[in-house]
Amino acid sequence: xxxxTQTPKFQVLKTGQSMTLQCAQDMNHNSMYWYRQDPGMGLRxxxxxxxxxTTDKGEVPxxxxxxxxxxxxxxxxxxxxxxxxxxxxxCASSPTFRREGYFGPGxxxxxx
Amino acid sequence: GIQVEQSxxxxxxxxxxxxxxxxxxxxxxxxxxxxxxxxxxxxxNLFYIPSGTKQNGRLSATTVATERYxxxxxxxxxxxxxxxxxxxxxYSGGGADGLTFGKxxxxxxxx
Numbered sequence: 001x002x003x004x005t006q007t008p009k010f011q012v013l014k015t016g017q018s019m020t021l022q023c024a025q026d027m028n029h030n031s032m033y034w035y036r037q038d039p040g041m042g043l044r045x046x047x048x049x050x051x052x053x054t055t056d057k058g059e060v061p062x063x064x065x066x067x068x069x070x071x072x073x074x075x076x077x078x079x080x081x082x083x084x085x086x087x088x089x090x091c092a093s094s095p096t097f098r099r100e101g102y103f104g105p106g107x108x109x110x111x112x
Numbered sequence: 113g114i115q116v117e118q119s120x121x122x123x124x125x126x127x128x129x130x131x132x133x134x135x136x137x138x139x140x141x142x143x144x145x146x147x148x149x150x151x152x153x154x155x156x157n158l159f160y161i162p163s164g165t166k167q168n169g170r171l172s173a174t175t176v177a178t179e180r181y182x183x184x185x186x187x188x189x190x191x192x193x194x195x196x197x198x199x200x201x202x203y204s205g206g207g208a209d210g211l212t213f214g215k216x217x218x219x220x221x222x223x
Binding site: 031041043059101 | 113116147154155209210211213215
């Protein structure tokens, strides 16, 4: 039981490049989330998927898109990376609507 | 949106000391969690505690939802307790289905 896994662990992009962050969970959870953490800050919600087939915007969605591929997988895409998107990205899942969240190890992204 | 304030922002203690971390929130919640972010950046679930009291070894937590605060107690601190402790809540009145985090308490335990 690996919990929540994220790939890659580290990534460096140039401004304007695109990439997709992958997230998978093996806990049969219904809800999945993407957060970003900037230095000295708590995490902020980017997008979430309350259940398979649905996605919704969180607090800071601009510049991102998401896909809930199936119940296990939830990806985050940066179409045209900007330096302001330099951050650590965390994926999380929870069993049902508004229950406790379990977090992946994070992806450290630098945009130059 | 809901506001979450944590105090103190920084705390330096000697090994063996006890500490109390506080989380105040501005509205009613149906989810409150405490996390420990270790020096490697990993977020570790400590408690899911929207109300009441829970204990897990040297750690315990109490949430008084009617008064909109939660407390995390760490007893007999060890150097491995160092890191950032986050409180995160979910507003019960609807809106985005995600956690709102405080800015954290940075705890340093010195040997």
